[in-house]
Amino acid sequence: MKNSLLIGRLAGIRIFLHWTFLLLLGFLVFGEVRRGSSYGAVLVSVGFVLALFACVVLHELGHSLMARRFGIGTRSITLLPIGGLATLERIPEKPRQELLVALAGPAVNVLLAAILYPFVAPLGAFEGIGLRHDAVGPGFLTALFWVNVLLVAFNAIPAFPMDGGRVLRALLAMRLGRPRATAIAAGLGRLLAVGFVFYGLFNNPFLVLIGIFVYFGAYTENASVQHRELLGDYTVGHAMITNYLTLAPSDSVQHAADTLLAGSDQDLIVLDQGRAVGVLTRPLLMAALRDHRLTTAVAEVMSREFDTVEISDSLAAVYARALRLPNAFFPVLENQRLRGVIDQSNLTEFLTIRAALSQ
Numbered sequence: 001m002k003n004s005l006l007i008g009r010l011a012g013i014r015i016f017l018h019w020t021f022l023l024l025l026g027f028l029v030f031g032e033v034r035r036g037s038s039y040g041a042v043l044v045s046v047g048f049v050l051a052l053f054a055c056v057v058l059h060e061l062g063h064s065l066m067a068r069r070f071g072i073g074t075r076s077i078t079l080l081p082i083g084g085l086a087t088l089e090r091i092p093e094k095p096r097q098e099l100l101v102a103l104a105g106p107a108v109n110v111l112l113a114a115i116l117y118p119f120v121a122p123l124g125a126f127e128g129i130g131l132r133h134d135a136v137g138p139g140f141l142t143a144l145f146w147v148n149v150l151l152v153a154f155n156a157i158p159a160f161p162m163d164g165g166r167v168l169r170a171l172l173a174m175r176l177g178r179p180r181a182t183a184i185a186a187g188l189g190r191l192l193a194v195g196f197v198f199y200g201l202f203n204n205p206f207l208v209l210i211g212i213f214v215y216f217g218a219y220t221e222n223a224s225v226q227h228r229e230l231l232g233d234y235t236v237g238h239a240m241i242t243n244y245l246t247l248a249p250s251d252s253v254q255h256a257a258d259t260l261l262a263g264s265d266q267d268l269i270v271l272d273q274g275r276a277v278g279v280l281t282r283p284l285l286m287a288a289l290r291d292h293r294l295t296t297a298v299a300e301v302m303s304r305e306f307d308t309v310e311i312s313d314s315l316a317a318v319y320a321r322a323l324r325l326p327n328a329f330f331p332v333l334e335n336q337r338l339r340g341v342i343d344q345s346n347l348t349e350f351l352t353i354r355a356a357l358s359q
Contacts, residue, residue, distance in 0.1 A: 004016035004017060004018045004019065004078055005017045005018075005019070010057065010061060010077075011061060011064070011065060013061070013064055013074050013075075013076065013077055013086075014075070014076040014077070015057060015076070015077050015078075015079070016076055016077070016078040016079065017078075017079050018078055018079060018080050020080065029042055029045075029046065044140065047140075048140060048143060048144070051140075051144055052144070052147050053079050053084070055109065055112060055144070055147060055148055055151065056079065056084040056151070057077060057079065057084060058108050058109075058112065059084060059105045059106070059108050059109055059151060059155075060077045060084040060085070060086040060105060061077065061086075061108070062104040062105045062106075062107060062108035063086045063088075063101055063102070063104050063105045064077065064086050064088070065104070066100055066101045066104035067088050067092065067101045070092055070097045070101070072088055072089055072090060072092060072101075073088070073089045074086055074087065074088055074089070075087040075088070075089060088101075090320065091225075095169075095170040095171070095173040095174045095178070095181075096170070096174075098166060098169070098170040098173070099166075099167060099170035099171065101166075102163045102166035102167045102170060103163070103167060105155065105163050106151070106152045106155050106156065106163055109148040109149075109151045109152045109155075110148075110152055112148045113145055113148040113149050113152070116141055116144060116145040116148070117145060119141050120141050120142045120145045157192065158185070158188060159185065159188035159189040159191070159192040159214070159218070160182070160185040160186045160188065160189035160217070160218045160221060160222075161189060161214065161217035161218055161221055162189070162214070165185040165186075165188065165189055165218075166185070168181075168184070168185045168188070169181045169182055169184075169185040172184055172185070178225060178229075179225055179226055179229045182221065182222050182225040182226070183222055183226070185218075186218040186219065186221055186222035187218075187222075189214055189215070189217070189218030190214075190215050190218050190219065192211075192214060193211040193212070193213075193214040193215035193218065194211065194215070195211070196208070196210050196211030196214060197211035197212065197215075224320075224323065227319060227351055228316040228319065228320070230351055230354040230355055230358060231314075231315045231316040231319055231350075231351070231354070232316070233314075234314075234315040234316075234350075235311065235312050235313060235314060235315055236309050236310065236311050236312070236313045236314075236315055236318055236332055236340075236342055237311040237312065237332075237339075237340075238315060238350070239315055239342060239346060239347060239350040240311070240332045240339070240340035240341060240342045240346070241340055241341050241342065241343070241346050242339075242340045244265060244269065244340065244341045245259050245260075245262070245265050245268055245269075246268065246269050246270070246271045246338075247259060247268050247269070247270045247271070247280060247298050247302075248270070248271065248272070248298070249270055249272055249277060249278070249297065249298055249299035249302075250297055250298070250299065251297070251298045252294065252295050252296065252297065252298070253285065253288045253289065253293050253294050253295070253296050253297075253298065253301060254294040254295065255298075256268060256280055256285055256298055257285060257289060257294075260282070260285065266281075266282045266327075266329075266343075267279055267280065267281045267282060267327075267329045267343075268280045268285075269331050269338065269341065270298055270299070270302050271338060274337055274338065275336060275337065275338070276306075276308065276331045276333070276338050277299075277304065278298075278299070278302035278303060278304050278306070279302060279303050279306040279329070279331070280298055280301065280302045280303070281303060281327075281329075284301055284302065284303060285301070287301075288301045306329075306331065307321075307330055308330055308331045308332070308333050309330045309331075309332055309333070309342065310332070310333055310334065311332050311333065311334040311339050311340070312334075315347075315350075318330065318342065318347070319347055319351075322343075322344050322347055325344075327343075327344070328343055328344045328347070329341065329342075329343045329344075330342050330343070
């Protein structure tokens with residue numbers, strides 16, 4: 001995820017820390033110091049937040065390892081101030097698989113709570129969930145026990161994008177199909193989000209942040225699923241652009257600039273004997289122009305690392321890839337020969353046309 005720091009790997013999965021998480025720690029330390037807390041109390045509070053997010057990582061790892069059983073990889077797990085996010089390569093195709101993947105995360109927290117319970121029960125674990133600085137061991141474990149209980153309870157809410165919403169979608173999808181099931185779960189998620197924001201405005205500002213996250217998470221997932229449904233069984237060949245501009249490796253930067261001005265393309269493919277050997281993106285071209293490299297060959301400034309798609313690839317799969325890229329642009333190949341290009345713009349246009357025809 002952009003603006004995130006790689007902090008390690010677990011079970012082969014990259015763990016990222018979003019920069020806003022550091023703001024949370026800074027806010028926590030500032031609050032403790034402002035209250036006049038001792039140095040030890042500050043360390044306990046920071047340590048507790050780190051332990052809390054360790055539980056969140058294990059929660060997301062539960063989802064990831066269950067998804068791996070069904071042949072679905074996990075690109076990364078990102079820690080955010082409001083929780084964790086496991087980025088799976090794709091949604092499980094079968095509702096039963098999604099059900100098990102959704103349940104695996106909370107199951108980890110149930111297990112952690114069960115492990116902690118024998119240690120905290122004799123200490124009055126049910127007297128409260130506050131972290132007591134005067135009893136680091138008991139207070140720390142008691143609070144951590146309740147954190148896992150609350151994580152289970154929060155994720156059990158049957159509204160997307162919480163795990164409970166994914167469970168609801170999986171159960172509904174068995175009877176209604178994924179698009180309709182997603183619309184219902186996402187609708188509940190947006191309704192819940194509005195409630196969070198309204199309540200948070202008058203009581204707890206943190207709930208406003210959660211409400212915004214839930215609302216846009218539900219909206220984005222619903223839009224993504226509905227779009228993939230519209231794409232159906234179409235392939236890249238149905239939506240690719242066949243009228244595109246190309247360059248040769250020996251062309252100059254000046255010629256590339258003139259070619260860019262002559263059309264509406266933002267990125268230009270560099271061909272060598274009919275094969276795509278590079279891509280000259282607009283930022284790369286602008287950088288070369290700023291350096292006054294007008295006579296430099298395109299081969300010296302182009303990018304040789306670029307993603308391609310096959311003409312027979314599923315359009316829905318390519319759409320899912322494009323969503324993860326800020327400026328998606330794919331040369332389309334057939335038997336290693338260039339046949340067209342596809343980008344976010346014409347994917348959006350194809351979706352717009354399909355939506356109009358489906359009504």
